[in-house]
Amino acid sequence: MIKHxxxxxxxxAIISAFLFSAHALSDYFSVSFPAPLSAMxxxxxxxxxxxxxxxxxxSGxxxxxxxxxxxxxxxxxxIIEHVELVARYWLPLLLCLVIVPLIGLFIIGTIMQRLGKEQ
Known part of the structure; x- marks a missing residue:
């Protein structure tokens, strides 16, 4: 029991140390990257x-x-509670959750490729 x-x-303690360290580094460097993700x-x-x-x-x-x-x-x-609402507005939801981020990634990728060629 005591060994367990x-x-x-x-x-x-190890998991918490990584999380607290990530929070401290994120605060110190004023980075907006999520601390739990950087800890992982x-x-x-x-x-x-x-x-x-x-x-x-x-064990933890x-x-x-x-x-x-x-x-x-x-x-x-x-989502299940509001299935009628989701069914009614599926197209705007699809655009907001899938298409708009894909367009954003495409634009950012294109800009970064052009900036990389200039250097």
């Missing part, structure tokens, strides 16, 4: 480089993964 608790605390990327790199071992994280990450679907249930319930 110690593993859980170590795992939670840093943790992934640490795992790939062997700095952090996977078995150090499993396993409960998070078990309950992760609960975070998505409210969004899915809201």
């Amino acid at each position: 608790s110690a593993r859980f605390i170590l795992s939670a 990327l840093a943790l992934f790199l640490a795992l790939q480089l062997g700095i952090v071992k996977l078995h150090w994280l499993t 990450a396993h409960p998070l993964l078990n309950y992760m679907p609960l975070f998505f249930v409210p969004a899915a319930a809201a």
Whole structure:
């Protein structure tokens, strides 16, 4: 019991350290990139480089993964609750959620290619 608790605390401490570090760096450099995403990327790199071992994280990450679907249930319930509204306005929703971001990515990619050729 104590060994399992110690593993859980170590795992939670490692995950929390990456998250707090990402928040601190994000605040220090005034970056608008989401800190949880940069923490996940840093943790992934640490795992790939062997700095952090996977078995150090499993006891703390396993409960998070078990309950992760609960975070998505409210969004899915809201969509199901308003299915008539979604059915009525599917085209504007499609444009806003898919087409407009694709056009934005295309424009940004084109601009970056032209700027890269000038340098």
